[in-house]
Amino acid sequence: MSLRQQLSDILPTLLPGNPADSIKGTELIRLTRLQLTGNYSDASLRYHFSIMSCDPASPIAKVEKGQGYYRRSAPLPALSGAQELLALTQGRLEDLTTADQDVVDETMLRIRKFRAVVTRYFEINGRFPFAFRQAFAKDSPISNLWKYPELVLVDWETGGSPDEEMSLDETMLAFKQRLGIAPFRLHAARLRIQPSLQTYREDFFQTLAVSMWAQGGELVYAAPIEDEALADGLRKMSANFGVGVTSFGLTADALDELPRPANILNAHPRETEAIMAKLDINRISGAVSRPHLDWTALSSMRNESEEAEKLVGWLTRCIDGRRAEAFKDE
The missing domain is CATH 1.10.10 (Arc Repressor Mutant, subunit A)
Structure with a gap:
């Protein structure tokens, strides 16, 4: 032997x-x-x-x-990297159609909690998130995983937090409008629960694909990235393609201990502070921002997606009102 x-x-x-x-x-x-x-x-x-x-x-x-x-643990079911509303009969999720329903529900709840935590984290750190949900509905094509991000993160020409309305820099706004430059940066984010050597390339290139229209892409994992070979692989691809990679340091047990998603999103300041204290942020690589949006690709998304139209409408309202505001679905 x-x-x-x-x-x-x-x-x-x-x-x-x-x-x-x-x-x-x-x-x-x-x-x-x-x-x-x-x-x-x-x-x-x-x-x-x-x-x-x-x-x-x-x-x-x-x-x-x-x-x-x-x-090294055995590979987790494909559901650990799925969208919360993606049909279990699509793509790599076929192996879970006969899974125990309690296990499926538990995994789905972890995904929802993680998205809520990521949303609140970026909100209190001065970034404005916009969530795509309809793109991953049960009847959506599997190809949407390569077209739409879970979140779009908006960085305006102003500091502060999305918890409060903020005035935009009038001078810079007018100057950039004359130059045809957006007064914000848009990064498309892909969220995943468990990083692994088996799936990280797919996670990475999905992030790259869904962010080609934006100014940057970010791959965000819930669980810690503790495997040296995995971290090295992600760093090498990030150096070549500019996609940022971050881990929130939340194990499955840590996610299970968190409040329900609605409670995370609506928590009081002290409760939010306690939730954020559970995170162990590890930035494997930073995202490289491109100077311009791909306006043609964004226009194409608007024609295909009602949510993309809402994203553009929200950004337009903020510019017209000279105020950066959190997105509210109307």
Whole structure:
């Protein structure tokens, strides 16, 4: 039996499942030798640990920050990266059509909670979110996953918080209008619950696809990004394509402990502060903003999507009123 096959059989019983309890390479070598058949050098074992940790199918993963190894968990159901209203019969969700309904409901609730947390986080940090919902209704085509973001984040030419109405900079607004430049930046955001080596490329390129009309794209994960190979892969793609990647550090258990979505969105300041204190924000890479919108692509979206029309109408009202206001569906 090859060394790699032996390690694939041995390592799952030796590696801790929690990255926080990761085991150092030296100790892992010592424990592995007790079960190995054959005489292999430390260098050979370390090499195999390193190579296997970059393989999504292998049981070993290396921690993002540190020197230890842990057991890579089995891939989560595709639902962990789905839209809350996407039909279970579409795309990669087919394997869940026979799943236990309680499990499906629990996962859906986590998705809704995460979107509520992300919305509030950006609101209190001076960004104005606009949510696409109808694009992911039950009868929507699966191709919408590659056309529409969950959120559009608007950064106006003014500081402050979307919790309050704010006057726009009149001089800069007039100046940019004369130059044909938008007085805001629009970033399209894709939200995902669980990052993994199996799915991160799809997550990333969906984010890139849904943000091509905007000035930037942002991929936001709920769970921590603890796998070194995963973090490196995301950084490399971000360096090439400019998509920002952020983790909110919320495990499944942490999401389960949060209030219901409506309570998160309508929480009092002290409650909001307590919710935000649970986050462990880790910015893997920052988004690169392009100077201009793709007006042709945005016009095409308006013709196809009532929500895109609402987005444009909201931005227009803010400009006409010289005030940045949170979106309110009328």
